[in-house]
Amino acid sequence: MADKGTQAVRLPPRWFVRTAWVVHRGLYRVTGGRIGLWQPKPDKWGTMRLTTTGRRTGQERSVILGYYEDGPNVVTMAMNGWADDEPAWWLNLQAHPVASVDLPGGRRMVRGRAAEGDERSRLWDRWRQIDARLDDLAALRSGETAVVILEPWADEDQ
Numbered sequence: 001m002a003d004k005g006t007q008a009v010r011l012p013p014r015w016f017v018r019t020a021w022v023v024h025r026g027l028y029r030v031t032g033g034r035i036g037l038w039q040p041k042p043d044k045w046g047t048m049r050l051t052t053t054g055r056r057t058g059q060e061r062s063v064i065l066g067y068y069e070d071g072p073n074v075v076t077m078a079m080n081g082w083a084d085d086e087p088a089w090w091l092n093l094q095a096h097p098v099a100s101v102d103l104p105g106g107r108r109m110v111r112g113r114a115a116e117g118d119e120r121s122r123l124w125d126r127w128r129q130i131d132a133r134l135d136d137l138a139a140l141r142s143g144e145t146a147v148v149i150l151e152p153w154a155d156e157d158q
Contacts, residue, residue, distance in 0.1 A: 040068040045131075046103075050065050050076070050101050075148070079138075110151060
């Protein structure tokens, strides 16, 4: 719910959101990764490329996501552009938790999981510091938005 004196949160049409992410992924691919990823700043999220294993196909699937770092972990949200459905990458990560992330500083192997309890509250509060509209945007979805933690993962641990 919007605070008194503020306007209700409005999102661009779904086709526009999807097109923007397709263009972003394409720009990353065409430039060989030179354009499309950026580091988070204290008041701004960064962008990363997450590559998961498809839950049905077993093939690699990549997506560009917003993130911030929490110690050695990378934190993102399974928000699907604030649409109601869970994003495919999150469903893939739940089926096959080991994935890779491309960050501006290089590639990392990670293991994904949903934050819970106090940890989720702490990480959600950090997102709220980055985006004051977070609660209003999350209210657009019928269920809770997962806060996803991508923890460092060594290949030999698989």
